Amino acid sequence: MAHERERDHVTGTETTGHEWDGLKELNTPLPKWWLYVFYATIVWSIGYWIVYPAWPLAADYTRGIWGYSQRERVMEQVEQAKAAQAGFVERIREASLQEIVGDEDLRRFAMAGGRASFGDNCAGCHGAGAEGAPGYPNLADDAWLWGGTLDDIHTTLEVGIRSGHPDARVSEMPAFGVDQILSREEIDQVAEYVLSLSGNATNQQAAEAGATIFADNCAACHGENGEGMTALGAPNLSDAIWLYGGQKADIVHTVTHSRAGVMPAWSGRLSPETIKQLTVYVHELGGGQ
Amino acid sequence: MAAEGLQDLADKAAAEAAGAKPADRGAAEAAPGVGRHEVEAVNKAEARPLYASRPSIHPKRATGIFRNVKWVVMAVTLGIYYLLPWVRWDRGPNAPDQAVLLDFPNRKFYFFFIEIWPQEVYYITGLLILAALALFLVTSIAGRVWCGYTCPQTVWTDLMIAIERFVEGDRNARIRLDKQRWNGEKILKRSLKHFLWLMVGVVTGGAFVFYFRDAPTLAMEFLTLDAPFIAWLFVGIFAATTYLLGGLAREQVCTYMCPWPRIQGAMFDEHSLLVSYRAWRGEPRGPHRKGEPWEGRGDCIDCKQCVVVCPAGIDIRDGAQLECIQCALCIDACNEIMDRIGRPRNLIAYDTHAGLATGKATRLSQVPYVRARTVVYAAAIAVVAVIMAFTLATRDTMSLNVLRERNPLFVTLSDGSIRNTYTLKIINKLHRPAEFRVSVSGVEGATIALGGHEGDTLTVPADDLLDARLFVAAPNPGREVSDLEVRLEEIGGERSATYETTFRGPER
Ligand code: SF4
Numbered sequence: 001m002a003h004e005r006e007r008d009h010v011t012g013t014e015t016t017g018h019e020w021d022g023l024k025e026l027n028t029p030l031p032k033w034w035l036y037v038f039y040a041t042i043v044w045s046i047g048y049w050i051v052y053p054a055w056p057l058a059a060d061y062t063r064g065i066w067g068y069s070q071r072e073r074v075m076e077q078v079e080q081a082k083a084a085q086a087g088f089v090e091r092i093r094e095a096s097l098q099e100i101v102g103d104e105d106l107r108r109f110a111m112a113g114g115r116a117s118f119g120d121n122c123a124g125c126h127g128a129g130a131e132g133a134p135g136y137p138n139l140a141d142d143a144w145l146w147g148g149t150l151d152d153i154h155t156t157l158e159v160g161i162r163s164g165h166p167d168a169r170v171s172e173m174p175a176f177g178v179d180q181i182l183s184r185e186e187i188d189q190v191a192e193y194v195l196s197l198s199g200n201a202t203n204q205q206a207a208e209a210g211a212t213i214f215a216d217n218c219a220a221c222h223g224e225n226g227e228g229m230t231a232l233g234a235p236n237l238s239d240a241i242w243l244y245g246g247q248k249a250d251i252v253h254t255v256t257h258s259r260a261g262v263m264p265a266w267s268g269r270l271s272p273e274t275i276k277q278l279t280v281y282v283h284e285l286g287g288g289q
Numbered sequence: 290m291a292a293e294g295l296q297d298l299a300d301k302a303a304a305e306a307a308g309a310k311p312a313d314r315g316a317a318e319a320a321p322g323v324g325r326h327e328v329e330a331v332n333k334a335e336a337r338p339l340y341a342s343r344p345s346i347h348p349k350r351a352t353g354i355f356r357n358v359k360w361v362v363m364a365v366t367l368g369i370y371y372l373l374p375w376v377r378w379d380r381g382p383n384a385p386d387q388a389v390l391l392d393f394p395n396r397k398f399y400f401f402f403i404e405i406w407p408q409e410v411y412y413i414t415g416l417l418i419l420a421a422l423a424l425f426l427v428t429s430i431a432g433r434v435w436c437g438y439t440c441p442q443t444v445w446t447d448l449m450i451a452i453e454r455f456v457e458g459d460r461n462a463r464i465r466l467d468k469q470r471w472n473g474e475k476i477l478k479r480s481l482k483h484f485l486w487l488m489v490g491v492v493t494g495g496a497f498v499f500y501f502r503d504a505p506t507l508a509m510e511f512l513t514l515d516a517p518f519i520a521w522l523f524v525g526i527f528a529a530t531t532y533l534l535g536g537l538a539r540e541q542v543c544t545y546m547c548p549w550p551r552i553q554g555a556m557f558d559e560h561s562l563l564v565s566y567r568a569w570r571g572e573p574r575g576p577h578r579k580g581e582p583w584e585g586r587g588d589c590i591d592c593k594q595c596v597v598v599c600p601a602g603i604d605i606r607d608g609a610q611l612e613c614i615q616c617a618l619c620i621d622a623c624n625e626i627m628d629r630i631g632r633p634r635n636l637i638a639y640d641t642h643a644g645l646a647t648g649k650a651t652r653l654s655q656v657p658y659v660r661a662r663t664v665v666y667a668a669a670i671a672v673v674a675v676i677m678a679f680t681l682a683t684r685d686t687m688s689l690n691v692l693r694e695r696n697p698l699f700v701t702l703s704d705g706s707i708r709n710t711y712t713l714k715i716i717n718k719l720h721r722p723a724e725f726r727v728s729v730s731g732v733e734g735a736t737i738a739l740g741g742h743e744g745d746t747l748t749v750p751a752d753d754l755l756d757a758r759l760f761v762a763a764p765n766p767g768r769e770v771s772d773l774e775v776r777l778e779e780i781g782g783e784r785s786a787t788y789e790t791t792f793r794g795p796e797r
């Protein structure tokens with residue numbers, strides 16, 4: 001339906017015939033520069049389709065003549081980052097743990113690398129801040145079941161605890177109740193004694209009775225005064241730190257059923273350099289020994 | 290005089306070429322030495338189209354006092370811009386010796402005796418605030434003097450126009466060249482002009498990157514083609530933008546792209562000095578024949594010299610306009626005409642709205658410069674400047690930052706005491722290493738240990754930042770939060786710093 005084009009009085013420009021509330025749209029041509037930019041983007045997009053992966057197909061996609069792949073790019077970048085770190089990694093491999101801690105640059109590198117691998121591998125059990133959880137030691141305090149020197153930490157990381165690794169650190173606490181070594185009453189008494197070691201006993205009489213039971217059954221590993229033994233991973237019972245809880249019920253449960261936490265061996269899963277970095281990081285978390 | 294006569298002949302020829310009517314020529318002959326131009330202001334109110342492509346503007350050369358001021362300002366500002374990176378400033382062995390250097394890799398800015406660390410960028414903010422306030426003040430006093438004389442866009446555009454004039458000749462020659470068919474001469478002149486413009490761009494971009502790296506080193510790297518890619522890139526970007534904005538876009542930038550023309554209206558008032566056409570003296574305007582009396586008519590002979598010299602292409606006789614950058618070239622142009630026709634100068638002059646309304650020429654000494662607006666701006670400048678000077682003079686050459694570990698907030702140690710961990714960040718701004726002793730106070734019985742460092746001392750290298758872990762252990766304070774003060778004292782020095790933080794324990 002051809003109809004006469006209307007002209008705007010003021011500007012003399014044709015209108016499009018569209019009208020809103022008495023306002024008419026002028027048919028002003030698009031600026032040339034704008035059109036050229038628009039055409040250029042079209043040309044560009046066609047070039048883009050040819051060069052880069054662009055169109056989804058039924059089961060695949062157009063690959064583009066450059067064979068570009070974002071995934072491969074990331075891989076390349078990871079390789080580049082690894083190459084950039086190679087010098088440091090090399091030095092970490094050669095250096096002893098003490099040398100790493102003594103060298104400011106190496107220490108920083110180890111701390112940064114250690115923090116990352118800790119987050120990836122250790123935080124699941126020990127917590128993001130290494131604060132631990134019941135059964136999972138707090139690595140930021142000053143209690144070290146198996147020793148807190150650089151070398152101790154390194155060994156623990158490498159072979160794990162009760163991990164099945166041939167050199168794993170292993171120790172076993174008998175399940176005094178389940179295996180019927182001690183009676184219920186004896187367990188109660190020894191628990192009171194253990195509480196008294198850190199000054200928390202509630203029943204002095206029972207605690208005194210428990211002293212002999214402790215000397216006969218527990219002192220071999222935990223020491224005469226319950227001070228623990230790092231060679232066996234036997235916890236210090238006289239301090240303020242309780243891996244499985246310091247309430248009487250917790251202690252009774254421990255004596256009755258025994259406890260045996262497992263930490264995996266990381267050698268074979270992590271590179272020796274990563275384990276060294278983790279060692280330095282964990283050592284500095286709690287100030288080490 | 291002979292040269293000017295020739296110029297007028299050329300003007301006339303051009304006017305004819307531009308389709309001027311013979312009647313106009315008659316008027317031109319009337320006042321000897323006065324060329325007339327048939328030209329329309331780009332923004333004539335009567336015929337402002339909704340959309341139009343840019344009319345080409347060919348500003349004619351002006352001569353006079355304001356033009357001279359502009360040449361001087363151009364020389365000084367460009368001189369500063371191009372030469373500043375080459376000024377040396379001795380800061381001792383551990384620091385760069387470039388007076389002005391924005392050292393991004395080492396995150397430090399150097400301005401002569403001032404050295405700004407990343408934590409102190411607020412000095413830059415302060416400087417920008419100061420600059421903005423100064424701009425408000427001069428704008429309230431004398432309008433867009435910044436735009437007219439010192440704005441980089443104006444300076445470089447002016448330079449580009451000067452080059453254009455050098456290659457293609459003045460206004461009429463350029464109009465002729467525009468109309469001319471593409472022949473050898475036109476191709477040669479045009480390509481020479483664009484080549485020179487691009488060169489100006491390259492030199493501009495070149496000078497820019499020297500602010501970011503030791504200038505002599507970078508210059509050598511450019512010569513041996515060893516300069517980093519980013520340097521080439523920025524030379525390229527600045528060459529392109531200089532060429533585009535100064536050479537091609539020119540007054541379009543001021544009219545359409547720059548926000549300043551929109552804002553500055555808020556700073557003018559009726560006592561601001563603006564380039565103004567004194568209509569009370571000029572009107573009614575019209576051609577004037579030699580010997581005719583001046584009674585009953587205005588001094589403006591409608592020669593439009595003021596329009597053709599205007600780099601914005603407007604007619605100042607239409608009043609204050611958005612497009613006018615207040616460059617005062619029209620004053621120079623009209624004064625020359627006034628001299629020739631024997632009328633008093635300053636038909637176009639710096640004047641105020643209030644002054645124009647009186648119908649008399651306002652002398653500069655009569656303008657009330659001290660008024661609420663200017664006083665407020667000046668006071669604000671003074672306040673900011675004093676604060677800046679004070680903080681700059683008293684700022685520390687070291688700083689201590691303490692970040693507390695939040696995961697976990699605290700740990701219980703085997704003896705039942707509580708330990709908190711902090712990260713210390715210590716900056717030593719002096720060009721020599723410094724040894725500091727760390728101590729804490731505020732929590733009873735607190736003992737400290739430093740991760741990775743022996744004892745309670747730390748050595749921070751010259752001009753550097755060190756971070757170290759600080760362990761603070763104390764008997765269980767029985768309180769969830771206690772205040773802890775970490776203190777740093779230089780051993781064998783005067784400097785010290787403290788930081789207030791908290792020591793956290795279990796709730797009880
Ligand atoms: S104001 Fe001056 S320069 Fe402009 S047209 Fe009038 S006389 Fe000519």
Ligand code: SF4
Binds near residue numbers: 598600615620
């Ligand atoms: S009107 Fe005069 S002051 Fe304004 S831009 Fe043009 S020449 Fe400059």
